Amino acid sequence: MFSYKSSMATPIRLLPREQREGRLREAGYNVFDLGADDVFVDLLTDSGTGTMSDAQWAAMVRGDEAYAGSRSFERLRAAVSEVMGFDRVVPTHQGRGAENVLYGLLVGEGDVVPNNTHFDTTRAHVAENGGDPVDCPVEGADDPDAEGAFKGNLDVETVRTLAEDVDAERIPAIVLTMTNNSMAGQPVSVANVEETRALANELDATFVIDACRFAENAHFVRRREDGYADRPLAEIAHEQLSHADALVMSGKKDGLANVGGFVAVRDSDLFDRAKQRAILYEGFPTYGGMAGRDMAAMAVGLREAVTEEYLEARVGQVERLGERLYEAGVPIYTPVGGHAVYLDAERALPDVPPKAFPGQTLVCELYREGGVRGVELGSFAFPGADRPELVRLALPRRTYHDEHLEHVVETAAAVLERREGIDGLEIVSEPENESLRHFSAELRPR
Secondary structure: OOOOOOOOOOOOOOOOHHHHHHHHHHOOOOHHHOOHHHOOEEOOOOOOOOOOOHHHHHHHHOOOOOOOOOHHHHHHHHHHHHHHOOOEEEEEOOHHHHHHHHHHHHOOOOOEEEEOOOOHHHHHHHHHOOOEEEEOEOOOOOOOOOOOOOOOOEOHHHHHHHHHHHOHHHOOEEEEEOOEHHHOOEOOOHHHHHHHHHHHHHHOOEEEEEOOOHHHHHHHHHHHOOOOOOOOHHHHHHHHHOOOOEEEEEOOOOOOOOOOEEEEEOOHHHHHHHHHHHHHHOOOOOOOOOOHHHHHHHHHHHHHHOOHHHHHHHHHHHHHHHHHHHHOOOOEOOOOOOOEEEEEHHHHOOOOOHHHOHHHHHHHHHHHHHOEEOEEOOOOOOOOOOOOOEEEEEOOOOOOOHHHHHHHHHHHHHHHHOHHHOOOEEEEEOOOOHHHHHHHOEEEEO
């Protein structure tokens, strides 16, 4: 097993239970409003929360902060070309900036955008531009116990039927999220990528891959898809993206950086338009909301992300957490994905009715019990969607150790031991855009 040596340490502390309960009340039972110092093990997200390598820190020292024509941008563009196969790159401050740039160009009023499963900001950006975001997961994806090597795939026949119902001209883009974050981090097969490419050709639609976790996806392809067992991970990562017309990327995931993202496209006209929109919303096209040092760090991180040693350690740690939770009797979504373990809140808290948000209730109880912060990805985060009540425990990259994993397992098991006394939550206030309500809504115990 490949491991890392710590070069920097950050002290953390577990607040007394009484203080944790007070912090939870003050936060309106929404863990997004907890302070970082209130949290002992923070699994809210793996986005930008990981630990960078010494090579990335070294690259930051050499960052070029030129407003235009930065050498750091050239290094980032070269890394995107080498690792992902796209030469036309528009940097942004993070993934949602990339979504704003690209979907603001592709999506208009009355359009329909199919996706294997939209994540929260993707759904919101499509809707904000007047489009209808439609989830098209494969059969069994919403069943935490269903078997399947690639439960993150897009159901191409569902999209075909959708195109017949709404008129194909109303579908400007088909999006494939890789891995499928909203569906428990499940991977997408290369065969499904190829099928989606063919479908996009049929519908004359732009094929977009949300590539935030493309490296982790390549790891699963090599493990599970016929014909890839002996292929280098970097080669697989490159191939699976080769069929797309465009990428949106948060470098805070498989870019192994703390900030940043980009849009990458093949079409020269779309590239020119993306640069103009980026100037308006992000910054000049050779920095796009990022400092030069951050672009330099991401350029190194993209290359590190497709190495054998890194991916074995990364996915292996997530698997170990899943195995330990399962052995402790905590219901989880299987198979375990690449960046997070997803808890099945409906089975964990069977006495909490669906209207009382069992997922968000479990999130709050994990914090109350052991200072562990996760995030709900069920009916609270996706109102009106027919999906399982999941709680995501996302592991920051190269950050936590086995002792932290054991604490998470002990915390979850302790919550289950006292679950009969847990009643659920109700919403007190929420923002107008309900697609983003889980970031800022306030709740209270029923």
